[in-house]
Amino acid sequence: MSTADSSNVALFGSLAADWWNPHGSSRLLHRINPVRLSYVREAAIRHFGGGARARRPLAGLAALDVGCGAGLLSEPLARMGADVVGIDAAPENIDAARAHAQDQGLSIDYRAMDIADLADSVPASMDLITALEVVEHVTDLDHFLGSLGRLLKPGGLLVFSTPNRTAASFAVLIAGAEYITRLIPRGGHSWRQFQTPPELTAKLATAGLVVRETRGLSWTPARGFVLSDDVSVNYIGVATPSA
Numbered sequence: 593m594s595t596a597d598s599s600n601v602a603l604f605g606s607l608a609a610d611w612w613n614p615h616g617s618s619r620l621l622h623r624i625n626p627v628r629l630s631y632v633r634e635a636a637i638r639h640f641g642g643g644a645r646a647r648r649p650l651a652g653l654a655a656l657d658v659g660c661g662a663g664l665l666s667e668p669l670a671r672m673g674a675d676v677v678g679i680d681a682a683p684e685n686i687d688a689a690r691a692h693a694q695d696q697g698l699s700i701d702y703r704a705m706d707i708a709d710l711a712d713s714v715p716a717s718m719d720l721i722t723a724l725e726v727v728e729h730v731t732d733l734d735h736f737l738g739s740l741g742r743l744l745k746p747g748g749l750l751v752f753s754t755p756n757r758t759a760a761s762f763a764v765l766i767a768g769a770e771y772i773t774r775l776i777p778r779g780g781h782s783w784r785q786f787q788t789p790p791e792l793t794a795k796l797a798t799a800g801l802v803v804r805e806t807r808g809l810s811w812t813p814a815r816g817f818v819l820s821d822d823v824s825v826n827y828i829g830v831a832t833p834s835a
Contacts, residue, residue, distance in 0.1 A: 607777060608662060608682065608684035608685045608687065608688040609684075609688060611661055611662030611663075611664065611685070611688055611689075611692075612662055612664075612688075612692055617776075617777055618661070618664070620776050621661075621664055621725070622664070623816060623817060624809065624817045625664055625665065626816075626817070627809065627816075627817045627818060627819060628665070628724055628753060628809075628828065629665065629668050631751070631807070631819065631828055632665070632669070632722055632724075632751050633649065633650075633672065635749065635751055635805075635830050636649065636650055636653070636720055636749060636751075637649050639749045639830070639832075640653065640719070640720075640749070647672075647673075648671075648672055648673030649672055649673065650669060650672040650673045650674035650720070651672075651673030651674075652673070652675075653673070653674045653675065653719040653720050654674070654675050654677075654717060654718050654719045654720070654745075655669050655674035655675065655676045655677070655718065655719065655720040655721070655722070656676075656677050656678075656679070656710075656718045656720070656721045656722070656743060657669060657676060657677070657678040657679070657722050658679060658707055658721060658722065658723040658726055658740070659679075659680055659681075659723065659724075659725070659726035659729065660678030660679060660680050660685070660686075660689060660702065661680060661685050661689070662685055662688040662689045662692060663678060663688075663689040663692055663693055663700065663702070665722060665724060666678040666689065666693075666700050666702075667692070667693060667696060667698055667700070669720075669722070670693075670698045670699070670700050671698070674720065675701075676700045676701065677700075677701045677702075677703065677710075677718075678700055678701070678702045678703070679702075679703050679704075679705050679706075679707060679710060680702075680704060681704070681705075681706055682704070683704040685704075686702045686703065686704040689702045690702050707736060707739040707740070707743070708735055708736070708739045710739070710743065711738075711739035711740075711742040711743050714743070715742045715743060716742070716743070716744070716745050716746070717743060717745065718743045718744055718745060718748060719744075719745055719747075719748050719749070720748065720749050720750075720751070721740055721743060721744060721748070721749070721750045721751070722750075722751045722752075723740065723750065723751070723752045723753075724751070724752065724753045724828075725753055725754060725755075726752075726754070727752065727754040727787055727792065728754050728755055728781055728782070728785050728786050728787070729781075729785070730785070731785075733787070733795060734795060734798065734799070737795050737796055737798070737799040737801070738798075738799045738800075740799060740801065741796075741799035741800040741801050741833065744801075744832075744833055746833055746835070747832075747833070748832065748833060749830060749831075749832060750796075750801060750830065750831045750832070751828070751829070751830050752792075752828070752829055752830075752831065753809065753826065753827065753828035753829070754786070754787060754792065754826070754827065755781070755786045755825065755826050756786060756787075756788055756789065756823055756824055756825060756826065756827055757783060757784075757786035757787060757788050757791075758788075758824050758825070760824040760825050761783070761786060761824065761825045761826070762783050764825050765781060765783075765825065765826075766781060766783050789803075789806050789823055789827055789829075793806075796831050797834070800833055800834050800835065801831040801832065801833060801834065802831055802832055802833075802834045803829055803830070803831045804829070804830050804831060804832055805829050805830050806823060806827050806828070806829035807819045807820070807821070807823070807827065807828055807829065808820040808821055808822040808823040808824070808825075808826070808827050808828075809825070809826040809827060809828055810822050810825065810826075
């Protein structure tokens with residue numbers, strides 16, 4: 593069973609060769625990736641107790657990057673020591689990810705598959721799961737979140753980020769980023785699929801996951817993307833198994 597939006601899979605798969613171009617169709621992801629990666633690193637260190645100054649603070653952790661694309665997050669996770677599995681519904685993205693990882697000398701287990709199938713085959717297998725800018729591309733959200741819950745080990749950590757469903761997010765991400773500035777591919781998002789923090793918190797709870805923190809992701813002219821208390825456009829957070 594597929595939880596992914598087939599039209600989004602086709603769109604982003606068609607852009608696979610351009611993922612690693614910081615000035616190409618994925619340039620917004622390149623701009624937001626540093627603050628997301630820093631948040632993942634710090635959240636994992638707080639949760640698992642790794643050294644804040646360690647070069648490989650995720651050593652020994654089994655990590656899953658859901659909706660990995662061509663590996664913009666998977667590769668840094670591997671460099672921090674995690675044993676990384678990256679999954680994406682678009683085979684073209686997985687091909688690009690494998691090629692780039694090989695060029696970088698990184699060992700990452702990339703798979704073209706749906707998260708529900710992975711949860712069926714290896715439940716309770718992941719210490720750390722990242723699902724960054726993925727929720728908004730999912731058609732069967734309850735099944736998707738349930739799969740996240742099934743894949744996490746007891747004591748595991750989920751890091752998620754996604755757009756909020758507000759007038760501000762429509763203005764910035766749909767009207768602005770897709771149709772005016774063309775920072776992201778046109779048609780890549782449906783505003784109606786965006787989740788508000790309370791909605792996502794409730795659905796994660798149904799999947800057996802408790803949200804422990806939510807922060808805003810905001811853009812500033814001076815510093816670019818930063819963590820903030822403003823969740824009106826985009827937010828990032830962590831959740832853990834309820835039991």
